[in-house]
Amino acid sequence: MRTTVYIDGFNLYYGSLKKTPYKWLDLWSYFQRALPKDCNLTKIKYFTARVSPLPSDLSAPARQDAYIRALRALYHDKIEIIEGHFSTKKVRMPLSIPPHNTVEVIKSEEKGSDVNLAVELLNDSWKQLIDCAVVVSNDADLARSMAIVKRQKTAKILLLTPGGPIRKPLAVLTKWAHQQLNVLPGDLAQSQLPSRILGTTITKPNSW
Numbered sequence: 001m002r003t004t005v006y007i008d009g010f011n012l013y014y015g016s017l018k019k020t021p022y023k024w025l026d027l028w029s030y031f032q033r034a035l036p037k038d039c040n041l042t043k044i045k046y047f048t049a050r051v052s053p054l055p056s057d058l059s060a061p062a063r064q065d066a067y068i069r070a071l072r073a074l075y076h077d078k079i080e081i082i083e084g085h086f087s088t089k090k091v092r093m094p095l096s097i098p099p100h101n102t103v104e105v106i107k108s109e110e111k112g113s114d115v116n117l118a119v120e121l122l123n124d125s126w127k128q129l130i131d132c133a134v135v136v137s138n139d140a141d142l143a144r145s146m147a148i149v150k151r152q153k154t155a156k157i158l159l160l161t162p163g164g165p166i167r168k169p170l171a172v173l174t175k176w177a178h179q180q181l182n183v184l185p186g187d188l189a190q191s192q193l194p195s196r197i198l199g200t201t202i203t204k205p206n207s208w
Helices: 009-017 027-034 060-078 115-124 138-153 186-190
Strands: 002-008 040-049 079-083 085-092 102-111 133-135 158-159 179-182
Touching: 002 009, 002 027, 002 115, 009 040, 027 040, 027 060, 027 186, 040 060, 040 115, 040 133, 040 138, 060 079, 079 115, 115 138, 133 138, 138 158
Parallel strands: 002 040, 002 133, 040 079, 133 158, 158 179
Antiparallel strands: 085 102
């Protein structure tokens, strides 16, 4: 089956990679290892947004940039990076306990990845470019696009849940998947990029 993987980058990061030594993930190697044998991996679409520096982590943009450049250097058009945008702003929010005073906080939001993923999934299905779609996310906003693909029987849908089995897949997503699998630490550990990308100056961030 011609298989394209659609990755919700932030969902994968926070579900399976944050606070682990597996952030320098070789996506192509991982999915070749993790997918069923009848899946012929032809494309990975990685949906993300460029993060902004925060007072607690000023080097986050540089680490993310190194990772994106590493993927592009190794895989060129096999892995397509599709970017939304990242919003950081100061807002006032109420405290959860009386007397309900407010406090100013920094609110960061990633915008666009779920919409971009849904659009690409539907477009590839409609154009009959895929036999199997692998959705890597646990975001309920993707349910509608998965439902359309399944109802029209244009492609098989596999759902890979970041953080599973501890993090349970949402029922609204499993309803529209032909099969649900988990992103497992053992496969992540065996699918890491080389510390230095051959032929480039790109290296794995020290803190990773």
